[in-house]
Amino acid sequence: MRVTSSAAAGLRLELSLVQPVLWGAAAGMWRSDSGLSDRYRRYLRTMHQVIRASVPLMERAAQRCEALPGDPVAVPLARYLRAHAEEERGHDDWLLADAAVTGMPPGELTRPGPPAHVAALVGAQYYWIEHGHPVALLGYIAVLEGNAPAPGLADRLAHETGLPRTAFDTVRLHAGLDGGHSGDLDRLLDELPLDDAQRTAVSVSALYTVAALAELFDRIAEAPAAPHSPSGEPR
Structure with missing residues (x-):
């Protein structure tokens, strides 16, 4: 039994227990x-x-909503997802631009075949959209947008790496944008007539996303070993 009538507050409470990870x-x-x-x-x-x-993901979830006639959650959820998809459109291109500034070779970011841990993070959402209820995607969105880069992170990274400030535009922009998006999501969660199963679907998705995203960050943090010459000296 839930101790709060607010779906957003309940989700934030659950996330507060695992977000330190x-x-x-x-x-x-x-x-x-x-x-x-x-x-x-x-x-x-x-x-x-x-x-x-x-x-x-959002477009597919909206399509699934539109195939659920009579579902009181589906219509407002589809409306939100369609609008939010437009807000997020092109953000992957921001990352391509940042990568180019760092000197990464053209095409390196767009090579096919993402690693298994990326597929696990994103792919679970496709499963829940197709075989559960598309409202589960709100848990994923809540975690990604509720953990925006800290203000000032972009400037610190530029200072410490020596890379141009324009290499950190996506970090800088998301630090400002995602706070407002999180507020919109909280209002939606409290307005939707979610039943217990749907609230659980959102929570399960969010908690899974925290774990999968933490693993993704851990993998990024694991620096590869420096190559060595046959003599044992670093190259």
């Missing part, structure tokens, strides 16, 4: 050391693989 993984990824530039490039590559799926 995500914050710790992010701190490891952004730690100040000589590998920060390489980790940032890995971040751009990985997040492009994630973000390029955002609009297709």
Whole structure:
């Protein structure tokens, strides 16, 4: 039995219990050391693989809503998803532009075949959209937009890596945009006539997303071993 009538407040309470895991993984990824530039490039590559799926996910969830006649959640949810998809459209291109400024080779971010941990993060949402209720996607959105980059992170990264400030435009923009998006999502969660099963679907999706995103950050943070010459000296 839920102790609050607010779906948004209930979700935020549940997330507060697990978010330290995500914050710790992010701190490891952004730690100040000589590998920060390489980790940032890995971040751009990985997040492009994630973000390029955002609009297709929302569009598919909206289509599923529109195939649920008589569902009181479906109509307002589809309206939100269609509008939010337009707000998010092109954000993957921001990451491509940032990567180009860092000197990453053209096409490196758009190569096919994302790694399994990226597919696991995003792919679970497709499963719940197709075989559960598309409202589950709100848990995923809540985590991604509720953990926007901290204000000032972009400037710190530019200072510590020596890369141009324009290499961090996506980090800077999301630090400002996602707070407002989180407020919109909270209002939607409280306005939707969610039943217990739908609230649970949102919660399960959100908690899973925290765990999968923390693993993704941990993998970015794991610097590859430096190559060595046959004599044992670093190349």
